[in-house]
Amino acid sequence: MxxxxxxxxxxxxxxxxxxxxxxxxxxxxxxxxxxxxxxxxxxxxxxxxxxxxxxxxxxxxxxxxxxxxxxxxxxxxxxxxxxxxxxxxxxxxxxxxxxxxxxxxxxxxxxxxxxxxxxxxxxxxxxxxxxxxxxxxxxxxxxxxxxxxxxxxxxxxxxxxxxxxxxxxxxxxxxxxxxxxxxxxxxxxxxxxxxxxxxxxxxxxxxxxxxxxxxxxxxxxxxxxxxxxxxxxxxxxxxxxxxxxxxxDRLDEIVAIKRSHHRAYDETLSGFNGMQVLDPGDGNCWMSVLAVGPESGTDAWSLSESLLRRGVETRPVFKPMHLQPVHEGCDQHYITGRAEELFRTGLALPSSTDLRPEDRNQVVAEIAALVEEAVGV
CATH class of the missing domain: 3.40.640.10 (Type I PLP-dependent aspartate aminotransferase-like (Major domain))
Structure with missing residues (x-):
């Protein structure tokens, strides 16, 4: 592997x-x-x-x-x-x-x-x-x-x-x-x-x-x-x-690093048309999630596949449980469509504690290149 x-x-x-x-x-x-x-x-x-x-x-x-x-x-x-x-x-x-x-x-x-x-x-x-x-x-x-x-x-x-x-x-x-x-x-x-x-x-x-x-x-x-x-x-x-x-014993250190990843992604990627890094509130930023809207010229799934070919692993946001075949028949009366939208548009970005700043910069650069390619810049 x-x-x-x-x-x-x-x-x-x-x-x-x-x-x-x-x-x-x-x-x-x-x-x-x-x-x-x-x-x-x-x-x-x-x-x-x-x-x-x-x-x-x-x-x-x-x-x-x-x-x-x-x-x-x-x-x-x-x-x-x-x-x-x-x-x-x-x-x-x-x-x-x-x-x-x-x-x-x-x-x-x-x-x-x-x-x-x-x-x-x-x-x-x-x-x-x-x-x-x-x-x-x-x-x-x-x-x-x-x-x-x-x-x-x-x-x-x-x-x-x-x-x-x-x-x-x-x-x-x-x-x-x-x-x-x-x-x-x-x-x-x-x-x-x-x-x-x-x-x-x-x-x-x-x-x-x-x-x-x-x-x-x-x-x-x-x-x-x-x-x-x-x-x-x-x-x-x-x-x-x-x-x-x-x-x-390293929890504070790990959380600080995770939050630094989020800040870096937010400062760079949220400036792209149609893209937004989800607000973590006072969360630990375990994973940074990018929402990819249609205005970006691409979509989360296509972007994920392209990034994988370039050596960057990402993952879609969780598929909602009400869409899982195993839960067919469970009460789904309280579905508004927001979870499904996040599943379509959300992409978890590389968030390892040991992710180096230069690797993080590469992730951003690869996304920028793919977006430019998609919109024909």
Missing amino acids: MTMPIPLCIPSVGAKEEAAVLAALRSGWVAPAGPQLDEFESGLAAVTGRSHAVAVSSGTAALHLSLLVQGIGRGDRVAVSTLTFAATVNALHYVGAEPVFIDCDEAGLMDVAVLEAACADSLASLRPIRAVVPVDLYGRPADYLRIGQIASIYGAVVISDAAESLGASLGGEPAGSFGAVAALSFNGNKIITTSSGGAVLCSDPETAARVRYLSTQARQPVVHYEHTEVGYNYRLSNLLAALGLAQL
């Missing part, structure tokens, strides 16, 4: 991470328990303003457990962002819940007006929405103030999909601090990585204990193996937690 000269988003790991993992390996703590795991969980709780963090094997596992501990189950209706990665909605199906897809605003985040309409309609039909799952898209937190108010009025619980937003903030509060529970991801391309992993964040000790219990096969606290309900093998290994600790 050919390595992309300028990849989309790859992890930044070096001597610090190597030393941390080696120290954990030599300590003998290689199972899903150990001092590095405990320290990683404490660190995550601290940076997200939570009292508790439980590290698990993936962001998907974190979402699954978050739903379970909030009592979401078979037949429950859950309002969920349609503009997201598959894991968000897959977790709903794991527990037997019914997704109610909510379209996005211009920033790609859950549209609060559409959410309110969905909650009102559901209550009137005597099938109330039990939970709301907003997604912090590309590192920008959703409008949790309004979402929380709406959820409270209609008796729903908020579960934050903060998989992409660690290190971001909203109104001075850290991402991950919103909702009854929040789920993080540490997949290889996320803002920090443990290779594969995730975490459930909460501020209630009983909820944290329940997450921990379910993630360790629901084993009863007795000498022999005793189980009174179904559990899951979802705990994170101590070795991967050691990697996460080293990454967490």
Whole structure:
């Protein structure tokens, strides 16, 4: 397989991470328990303003457990962002819940007006929405103030999909601090990585204990193996937690670099006719996204293919979940077309932490050349 000269988003790991993992390996703590795991969980709780963090094997596992501990189950209706990665909605199906897809605003985040309409309609039909799952898209937190108010009025619980937003903030509060529970991801391309992993964040000790219990096969606290309900093998290994600790120590540095990428793209590409780099708010700029309008003389998909031929990897914005064949038949009454438009026009640009300024300049130059070629300049 050919390595992309300028990849989309790859992890930044070096001597610090190597030393941390080696120290954990030599300590003998290689199972899903150990001092590095405990320290990683404490660190995550601290940076997200939570009292508790439980590290698990993936962001998907974190979402699954978050739903379970909030009592979401078979037949429950859950309002969920349609503009997201598959894991968000897959977790709903794991527990037997019914997704109610909510379209996005211009920033790609859950549209609060559409959410309110969905909650009102559901209550009137005597099938109330039990939970709301907003997604912090590309590192920008959703409008949790309004979402929380709406959820409270209609008796729903908020579960934050903060998989992409660690290190971001909203109104001075850290991402991950919103909702009854929040789920993080540490997949290889996320803002920090443990290779594969995730975490459930909460501020209630009983909820944290329940997450921990379910993630360790629901084993009863007795000498022999005793189980009174179904559990899951979802705990994170101590070795991967050691990697996460080293990454967490670099979080501010990583976010600063990601934001510098966004500023550079915004200053150069937003000046092109028909192009705009999406506003990240106080997000972590995990990935910078370029919206390519028809006035540019090209389109996002053609531009992506041309850039790939020139050694620059990009990726379309997430295909909305309501368009996925697997979700055919799910409630799609609250679709406005904005997510579909972003899918057509949005392009995630190279955003690796180790992306060099000269490589970033090359990305801009290649886009400029392709646009000039398209409009016949």
